[in-house]
Amino acid sequence: MSAASIALSNGQTQRTTQHTLTIYCKEAQYEFLKNLRMRMYTASLLSFPIMFYVLFGLVLYRNESLGGARMPTYLIATYGTFGVMGASLFGTAAGLASDRGLGWLQVKRASPMPPFAYFAAKVVTSMIFSMVIVLALFAIGFAFGGVRMPVGEFAGLLTTLVVGSLPFSAMGLAVGYFAGPNSAPGVINLIYLPMSFCSGLWVPFTFLPKVLRTIALALPPYHLSQLALGVFGAGNGGQSNLKHWEVLAAFSLICVGVARIGFQRDRDKMYG
Amino acid sequence: MIATLEPVQTTESASAKSTVAHLENVNKNYGSVRALRNVDFRVRAGEVVALLGPNGAGKTTAVKLLLGLIPPNAGKVRVFGGDPVNPQTRLRTGAMLQVGRVPETLRVREHIDLFSAYYDKPLPAAEVLAAAGLEQLRDRKFGELSGGQKQRVLFALAICGDPDLLFLDEPTVGLDVEARRMLWDEIRRLVRRGRTILLTTHYLQEADALADRIAVINKGEIIAEGTPAEIKAQTAGKRIRCVTRLGLAVLRQIPGVTEVQEDREAVELHAAEAEPVVRELLVRDPALSGLEISSAGLEEAFLALTQDAGNNRNDSN
DSSP: OOHHHHHHHTOOOOOOHHHHHHHHHHHHHHHHHHTTHHHHHOOOOOOOOHHHHHIIIISSSSEEEEETTHHHOOOOOOHOOOOOOHHHHHHIIIHHHHHHHHSSSHHHHTTOOOOOHHHHHHHHHHHHHHHHHHHHHHHHHHHHHHOOOOHHHHHHHHHHHHHTHHHHHHHHHHHHHOOOOTHHHHHHHHHHHHHHHTTTTTTTTGSOOOHHHHTTTTTHHHHHHHHHHHHTTOHHHHHHHHHHHHHHHHHHHHHHHHOOOOHHHHHOOOOO | HHHOOOSOOOOHHHSSSOOEEEEEEEEEETTTTEEEEEEEEEETTEEEEEEEEOOSSHHHHHHHHHTTTTOEEEEEEEEEBBOOOOOHHHTTEEOOOOOOOSSSSOOOOOOOHHHHSSSSOOOOOOHHHHTTTOGGHHHHHGGGGOOHHHHHHHHHHHHHTSSSSSEEEEETTTOOOHHHHHHHHHHHHHHHHOOOOEESSOOHHHHHOOOOEEEEEETEEEEEOOOHHHHHHHHHEEEEEOOOOOOOHHHHHSSSEEEEEEETTEEEEEEEEEHHHHHHHHHHHHTOOOEEEEOOOOHHHHHHHHHHHHHHHHHOO
């Protein structure tokens, strides 16, 4: 049974690039719509970073400065990282764990959907949510915190944070492949909240105890927040940007590798 | 009993058709659980095959193997002559599986739109909605549908690509009588259009109503295969009740008797055909009285068939 006989009996060739592109777009479009319509989910993704930002950046420390930047500006970078991380972890892990554990992913896999489209849709949706969160923080800072920065810096900050969602999407895939459908949100929070704190996303890095500052160096959110702060020169300058990106890239690769193990493990697992 | 069912009976026309899906001496284990043992099973072009068996018999496992969702531990799986995981193969198949949760915030038409996009020549959305009886529900979110309506959406997703080969895993579970009839009609319509269908069910009645061929599966093995008439002849049979002085051992030796049970003062015999057995009984016991002959119920007989297979295996262990 060679490929030739399949092609003969099929009378058709590979899908056109345009068709493949259409599938990817539709997959992403519906993934986004699906998440957008889960109101509690959307609201909590947005409200946590905004709440913290308003409290610390606008109410409590509005007139203080850190690392050469005004606090309302500084905190857009750190709570932006916090928001991006949440959107990406929940956006990939929660949906994947549920689809996987409750049979929906099997229906998708049995269809002619290009397998990668499913993951790409989750990643793209996480990036869009990430962008919305950063834009919302900036809009609030601009309107109520007197945040001003050159357009170039603003674009750099937004790009850094949106691209920076990728390592967390990768991490979400790894978590989604090993967590159960019901336990996934709990597992995510267990990673998300301590990691955010230790990376200096809640309390600025310089105020963290020394032991946590050492731990932070090993955590991806720390590196992303330093990249974001670096856009307007407020990073702590401990490492070069290249070094930060390298850490994030390496972390992403490890997560994808773990997700791949989960993917293979799944194929031989029993469902109902 | 197994031995008498072993030869695979197929009609001539069916065997002449080409095989579109084939489980070739397949074994499938989940850890220490043997889900399928040495199963050899074909689906031929244009036929409706029912995999009939109780829950946990291995029906879903067979379907998942044919869909390339799980690999076999031994043996080969071929669909349209190729590996079922081949994307070209999947363009020609559609599947309705048992799902715990489907994304609930998408609307019916959106689900169909997305799955249609996966295929090269999908059916028009209106046609899919009509076939699944979902016209009135097209703008409804999936989470707002009843259990039966959800099943219909899954059916719609299976047929939207106009596949040549359709896998339906327990398609009518949770459907009311009317919806079940509608789905049956739809399946028949697909067959008239030359489509091939493999469906799994634990209702003999459903297999009988739809299938050209039935494979009875129990505990991971195919224990009978044939046309519905052949299966019914093997499973249904007659129940003969009488009061006789003949002992159980003697009764069991009468040709054609498959089962003997004591029932209060009388005995109950099962046989494929009643007449020869009754003739023999009357010869051996002229004083026989209280003779009653009735048809064994289909469902009941099917249960007997699957239970017998299990008992025989236990005996031999």
